[in-house]
Amino acid sequence: MKHMTAFAALSAATLTATVAMAEPQAEVLHWWTSGGEAKAVAVLQKQFSDRGGVWTDMPVAGGGGDAAMSALRARVLSGNAPTAVQLKGPAIQEWYDEGVLADISDVAEAQHWDDVLPAQIAEHMKCDGHWCAAPVNVHRVNWVWANKSILEANGIEMPTTWEEFNAAADKLKAAGITPLAHGGQAWQDATIFETVVLGIGGPDFYQKALVDLDPDALTSDTMKSVFDEMRKLRGYVDDNFSGRDWNLATAMVMNGEAAFQIMGDWAKGEFLAAGKEPGVDFVCAPTPGDAGFLYNVDSFAMFKVDGKDKQDGQKLLAELIVGPSFQETFNLNKGSIPVRTDVSLDKFDDCAKKSAADMKADGAAGSLLPSMAHGMALHGAQSGAIMDVVTAHFNSDMSSDDAVKMLADAVANSM
Amino acid sequence: MTDWLSRHVPKIVLAPTFFAVLLFVYGFIAWTAWVSFTRSKLMPRYDIDGLIQYDRLFSNPRWDTALNNLFVFGALFIVISMVLGLLLAIFLDQKIRIEGALRTIYLYPMALSMIVTGTAWKWILNPGLGIQAMVQGWGFPNFKFDWLINPKMALYTIVLAAIWQASGFVMALFLAGLRSVDGEIIKAAQVDGIPTWRVYTAIIIPSMAPIFLSAFIVLAHLAIKSFDLVIALTGGGPGYATDLPATYMYAMAFSRGDLGQAASSAMIMMGVVFAIVVPYLYSELRAKHD
DSSP: OOHHHHHHHHHHHHHHHHHHHGSEEEEEOOOOSSSHHHHHHHHHHHHHHTTTTTTEEEEOOOOGHHHHHHHHHHHHHOOOOOOEEEETTTHHHHHHHHOBBOOOOOHHHHTTTHHSSSSHHHHTTTTTTOEEEEEEEEEEOEEEEEEEHHHHHHHOOOOOSEEEEEHHHHHHHEEEEEEEEOOBHHHHHHHHHHHHHHHHHHHHHHHHIIIIOOHHHTSSSSHHHHHHHHHHHTTTTTTOTTTTOOOHHHHHHHHHSSSEEEEEEEEEEHHHHHOBBBBTTTEEEEEESSSOOOEEEEEEEEEEOOOOHHHHHHHHHHHHHHHHHHHHHHHHHHBBOOOSSSSSOSOOOHHHHHHHHHHHHHHHHEEEEEOOTTTTSSHHHHHHHHHHHHHHTTTTTOOOHHHHHHHHHHHHOOO | HHHHHHHHHHHHHHHHHHHHHHIIIIHHHHHHHHHHHHHHOSSOOOOOOOOOOHHHHHHHHHHHHHHHHHHHHHHHHHHHHHHHHHHHHHHHHTTTTHHHHHHHHHHGGGOOOOOHHHHHHHHOOOOTTTTHHHHTTTTTTTTTOGGGOOTTTTTHHHHHHHHHHHHHHHHHHHHHHHHOOOHHHHHEEEEEEETHIIIIIITTTTGHHHHHHHHHHHHHHHHHOHHHHHHHHHTTTSSTOOHHHHHHHHHIISSSOOHHHHHHHHHHHHHHHHHHHHHHHHHHHHHHHH
């Protein structure tokens, strides 16, 4: 009998819980599982529950999101998609084409996203004209990080053209210092490649070659000189670079084993975590070239879900993600900059301030461009084909002529 | 009744596994074949579109590299492992005192996961940490052993690590084979004064033909499914110089959202497996009829 009472009490409690279940629900699939990233997600989680929501975390670690995408595929195929999923770039539209993304335009319009987000970036968040994803942050990809004391000891200024970079690197090499810290993984080779395309060809050429995949641009002489520069850069890398992780390359700059690293601003997180200060211990500058800002924007795409509680959760999530307070705390933790242009940057470091100012200026000048190497510009199969060529060229003695031909073939083959 | 049961119980018991295998092995092979004829990208689509994926596959230089690597790696790995395994087995067969301990030592690498083998060899072969650095430290500054980061040689580091792992196992197979050869024949040969090496080449090794076939089949399928070793040792690099069909398929299916391409590469891999297994099955089945 005693058990019966306990059981009755328990079911009553469950019942009340069910009645109170009208609260917003969200199941969020993401792969931010490392220290700073997990902290950044916890910020969102807390804000969500502060507003009365129930958050179900679905972190899938590993593989730069490969594992998470497999989990997503399985969930979508079984007709049980998560509420929100960490997705970016053209992958959002690819999923939209499969007919599984939801419409969050009412939130976006109520919150005036169009007024606060850079137009180019907002475009990635729209599917057929309506909003289907919420942007979280902006990473700038075309950064050079340098060890300040090495530069000073060798009388080197931060290079602003690739010629200056080559001159500086030759000088460092003669002095017995590894000029460029680099990890030989395909995406890292491609990261350098796209900054060279931007620096040598300029923003218009970048757009034509790596976004529109114009065959004339891909086989042009400019592209040949890009591969010539890649060959030179290969000579500035130490012998041991193959397969090295990017953060180990960053550590080389930090410890004075190498002078420069070309890497997105997540490298800054490594410097800051080691207690280094921008402008004092290390220098940040855009990669050589006149103009241009290559962005890598993380975002959450909203999937079609059933039930008002889940749809409410989706809307609340979207509102919070683009909200100014989350944008500030999240990006301070993640090392990126807010995607909103109206967030105060007082708490951010100098590199982030420079990044935000450039984003505004390049946005107005039309040179705010999606990163190819980080899946913002092209579908996976297309950027994959380009990365294959870039890494094959970088790791062999292929001539620039052959590389250009191979590039055009690979792009045509990937369609 | 009992008659009926005794006749049908085996069928009833086997039926679930039979249907499971039918669906989860052959059903999914058929499904993969279907997908390989479509333009599937992120998610499977089912509109047949001819041989487009196979066209793309064979005009992709990365696939060429992967397939070539499989044949080079497979041939070297199988031949060297068998030769080495056979020699080790013959040496161990000389009635030496600590045979048990030696056998364990040689067999031990097989107990390690390929990931562990790959990671350990990655350190050993890394020019800045491993053999090259060590020999240079001994006072030979010009010594070079940089296969791991040399796109032309990196494949052979995988061969090296794979042989290290598998040759002990092959040795164990051959040792069992050697022990099963009829001792009378060997004694008769010794009485006739035939030298030991002739006993091995003319009598023992030929009588071990079935063991050779088993070893070959095991090694061949190890070679074709090689994936974890490449991932741990070179990550497919430098560039994509050490890509194998398995790593190619993984990249297409899981990193690039190109399911059609992945499916067509899987079908080709299956073709390669069939080319090896079908003759084997054929010889097995024929032997039973004789």
